[in-house]
Amino acid sequence: MFAYYLALALRGMRRSRVLTGLMVLALGLGIGACMTTLTVYRVMSGDPIPSKSHRLFTPQLDSDPMKGYTPDDELPEQMTRFDAEALLREHHGVQQAVMTGGGFSIVPDQPDLLPFFVDSRYTSADFFSMFDAPFEAGQGWTAADDEARARVAVITTELAEKVFGKQPAVGRDIRIDEQVYRVVGVLKPWQLTPHFYDLNTSRFGNTEQVYVPFSTSRELKLSRNGSMTCHSEKSADPTALASMCTWVQYWVQLDTAQQVSDYRQYLQGYAERQHAAGRFERPARTALHDVMGWMTLKKVVPSDAELQVGVAFAFLLLCLVNTIGLLLAKCLRRAPEIGVRRALGASRRSIFLQFLVEAGVIGLLGGALGLLLSIGGLALVRQSPSGVAKLAELDMTMLALNFGLGLAASVLAGLLPAWRACQITPALQLKSS
């Protein structure tokens, strides 16, 4: 029976090509706009590390000076070096890492290659296993390396190929900013989007290409990137252990609810001890956020992206209303045909289904057009050099959503006209024609 409805639908559509084309075009435009903006939005708001995002936390401590204090002040986004190193030493989580961003200029051994910049991250041993960083060869460094301020580095495959060519990089020395580091691990291409663990360096950009121990970076006074907030007067070195400037990120892995509540307690205790010792001038205030909570708090998704999705769906709604109107006109125009079919014994149900199938076919065609448009739209989005744009790709979920949206929209649009069509009484139509 379905095949028969399909045949009827196709015949009906052929009979009013312009009207059908118009409906497919409107629906396609609406779906294309929705899919394009939704894909970009998904990249921006997506879970960067779905397997563990609810087990990774970043703590906040109020290390600001008493001057200008109000109890509902926002907590500092980052930590002082002293606090981060203390939390790392006290080791109360399953895994934990201190980190900050930096930049290196690399002078390749081959004389024909120009020196170039790479982003770097100064961190501690657990970073790689905590964030599920995939190793191509070798592994991360150890806590003992952190302790010893070892000259070791983990680099990406991309950088390894640039510097060492096709030869294995692990065990080789790499010269960075007049220092020599031993490569202990090479990472597979790896991207956390958004770049949640440090929102001050590019939020949707590439992950860093070189990783060296945080302790080593401090001993060598390597230059750092990102934001730094200082409240007291200028001191010669804001990155010194005694400085109250906040510029370090800290992440901890906690696997169970019990561990989380224990950690909150521990953190509050730590802040109270610091307050008692006079290091924290303000009353002890702490917070602990998981990955998604942190991204919400820091408003990672630009409001423009939300605006675009809103506009696209409103547009789709308009296209839907338009389709309802046109389908209705089309159905009623075919009242005589319906009358004949009803008189020849077709039930109301079959008339209803026939028109619904016709609407569905229009929806699928609209979906196909929408897919083409969103592929084009995303190609256009990728032309823009911003980080997030390059990641905007359709995947299977979006593909399914695309046709789902088309079908749902058109069937929804088809309900009213199909209902009106099946209400047509055969006698009246036969008489007037």
Added chain:
Amino acid sequence: MSNFWMDLRPVLSSLSRHKTAAFLIVLEIALSCALICNAVFVIGQRRELMNVSTAVAENELVRVQTIGLRKDENPDVRTREDMVLLRSIAGVRDVTISSQVPFGNSAWNTGYSLRKDQEKPTAHLSLYMVGERFLDTTGLRLLEGRDFLPEEYQSMAVLDKIEGDAPMPSVLINHAAAEKLFPGDSALGKEVWNGNVASRVIGIVDDILPPNLRQGNKAAVLQPVRFNYANGGSYLLRVAPEDRDRVLKEAGVLLDKAMHERIIFRLERMDEMRSKYFREDRALAWLLGIVSLAMLLITALGIVGLASFWVQQRTQMIGVRRALGATRHQILRYFQLENLLLSSAGIALGMLAAYAINFVLMKQHELAPMPLWYLPVGTLGLWALGQLAVLGPAMRAAAVPPVVATRGLA
């Protein structure tokens, strides 16, 4: 007037028999009215943002930024040599160095107070640390007071090595900063505090734009602190617009020749920096523009579609009216009037929705309120659109001959 009511009656009676279709048209017009008003408003706001003034000679400025590969104990020497070299390029009128530039990606900020031990600073200012000839090179206008004297400049490389605060006797502030620090009063000659350091405001300059203007703060302070090639300083070159690309190319070659062991990572025109800075805003404006056009088109086509259907459905009725003496003109007016009624209902609903959406956007996205003149302009525009769309079907209706009346009834 009575003529109008006579025309209106048949319209109302036929509309009451086609409630669904009439409602759909009203809904469609309302939706596009609400959305297009807001889209056009957002586009206008973004355009205003994109045209913000930097108060410098943007079309004559280029920026060169380098970074050293080796530690340089005395970067000021190389910086001075670089600037002599840059000045020697044909077409370069002036050269300066600055810690930050409008639309650049590094931004310095600092708090300024009126008293020494103030709880919270009076104003947060964007911090331009500038070398000699900054005003001359950038074309930034001095509104009051004087420029820095040669002996007032200090080297950042030297300051970096000093423990504690360095004295800073004089600063320049822009007009916005003066308004923030001393509202309604002259700022010239006043004392301001940056932490524990007191400075005197020696002059007020035009509103030079801070690099991070999205925070909505246009207030800036200029300190006479000379950056260098190795600590993120940007060379700014003033050149004639037509020389910009050539000068940049020559600058890259010259600086590389003078010192190979550095990366020259920025050679850019300031007008291109502006265009890059507003890339996302431009993309949003384009998207909204295209969607608005598509909405207009779809609404118009929807009207055409439904109106044609009605014309076809009412062919006999039209024939009867024509046979009973109605003129072509009256039939035409009948459909036009019908459309006008539907459009008006749609616009009324749509305008309410438009201001409601604007209200939500104001709350969520810190958008400004939509001005009231959108109401008459939007109404006229959508009326025109509706009339244009219905014209085709209405003329077809008017062309129906009276003889049709006799056909179907047989």
